[in-house]
Amino acid sequence: MTSPQPGTATSGVPEAGSLVLAATPIGNAEDASPRLRRLLAQADVVAAEDTRRLHALAERIGVAVGGRVVSYYEHNETARADELLDVVDGGGTVVVVTDAGMPSVSDPGYRVVARAVERGLRVTAAPGPSAxxxxxxxxxxxxxxxxxxxxxxxxxxxxxxxxxxxxxxxxxxxxxxxxxxxxxxxxxxxxxxxxxxxxxxxxxxxxxxxxxxxxxxxxxxxxxxxxxxxxxxxxxxxxxxxGGAPAVRAASLEELVGEVLDRVAAGERLKDVAGDVAATAGVSRRDLYNAALAAR
Missing domain, CATH: 3.30.950.10 (Tetrapyrrole methylase, C-terminal domain)
Structure with a gap:
């Protein structure tokens, strides 16, 4: 279908002249947003990770995809990016969808967005479900x-x-x-x-x-x-x-001195041990060495 040129009248699609990353349900089809339904019905091009899954989703949510459907997946996303963006550059709407969730999050989408930014084209999103x-x-x-x-x-x-x-x-x-x-x-x-x-x-x-x-x-x-x-x-x-790693309490200088003296008592050199413990604890080697020397 012919895409409108910039500045010309459109069918009223607010995303005209845009690349739209559209989130799809991650499981429950009822999570499909009204905006996703409209985009699938009105976009000039829908770029899908798996075209069969796209048509299956459209059927489940009761939408007829109105524009051209093309495949857009890991192995062709770089090569196809400019083809999609030429439609955007001509004033059309290109919607990118993946099998589930938000495009570009461990799914295709990042490369075409990066290329759109390079070309100075508008990128927006129709947010929704996220695993x-x-x-x-x-x-x-x-x-x-x-x-x-x-x-x-x-x-x-x-x-x-x-x-x-x-x-x-x-x-x-x-x-x-x-x-x-x-x-x-x-x-x-x-x-x-x-x-x-x-x-x-x-x-x-x-x-x-x-x-x-x-x-x-x-x-x-x-x-x-x-x-x-x-x-x-x-x-x-x-x-x-x-869960993240729990905060580790920093050892006091007195505790570090005790560790140094224990290792010295076991036969290691004071200077070597002080340097090793200081580096691990993130304290001054000189201060630790002097404190251990004074405590002997």
């Missing part, structure tokens, strides 16, 4: 500060290194994971973050079989492993929410 925020809200863990980490690496070694790097993260962390890897991932989290770290495993959010398991990572790892062994497993889309 990240839903899982965070239902976890029972602190929500004032959090970080989204996406999917952890698949290979065990890379996964362990990635999680170890997050062990001291003070904010609540949200992860995505696949059903066939969830048992290994939660076990690895218990190892990296500690078995007592509070967490929640949420699956099938907003769907009929929604379930949120809460507890220390060690207990969750045992629960998930037992269900996997029984053949039940955890099915569906899964989010893991992990």
């Amino acid at each position: 990240v925020l839903t899982a965070l809200a239902l976890s029972g863990l602190p929500t004032d500060r959090f970080t989204f980490e996406g999917f952890v690496p698949r290979k065990p070694g890379e996964r362990s290194r990635a999680l170890s790097a997050l062990a001291a993260e003070p904010r609540t962390m949200v992860f995505f994971e696949a059903p066939h890897r969830i048992a290994a991932t939660v076990e690895a989290m218990a190892g990296a973050f500690g078995a007592e770290r509070p967490a929640a495993v949420a699956r099938e959010l907003t769907k009929t079989y929604e379930e949120v398991l809460r507890g220390p990572l060690g207990e969750l790892a045992a629960t998930v492993a037992a269900r996997s062994a029984d053949g039940e497993g955890l099915r569906g889309e899964i989010c893991v929410v992990v």
Whole structure:
């Protein structure tokens, strides 16, 4: 269909001449917003991660997609970006949707937005359901500060290194994971973050079989492993929410001096030990050395 040129009359679509990131339901079709329905009906182009799922969603929510539907997924998003943005540049409306949730959050969308910014084109969003925020809200863990980490690496070694790097993260962390890897991932989290770290495993959010398991990572790892062994497993889309690292009380100079003297008594050199302990504790090497020397 021919897109209107900038400055010409449009059909009244407020997003004309825009790239629109539109959130789709993460499970329950009733969460589709009136704006999403209108956009699907009126947009010039709808770029979908999976065109079949888009048409299935449209049928469930009672909308006839009015414009051209094109596929837009991980392996073609860079190549297709300018094709979509040429429509926007001509005054048309391009809506980007993924299979569930907000585009660009662990889904296609980021590259076309970045390219739109480079070209000086308007980008807006039709906000809606988010698995990240839903899982965070239902976890029972602190929500004032959090970080989204996406999917952890698949290979065990890379996964362990990635999680170890997050062990001291003070904010609540949200992860995505696949059903066939969830048992290994939660076990690895218990190892990296500690078995007592509070967490929640949420699956099938907003769907009929929604379930949120809460507890220390060690207990969750045992629960998930037992269900996997029984053949039940955890099915569906899964989010893991992990509490941030607890604040560590800084050791006093007196405590550090005691540690230094204990190691000296075991045969280490005072100067070497003072430097090592000072570096770890983040205190002055000279002050610690002098205090330990005076205490001997």
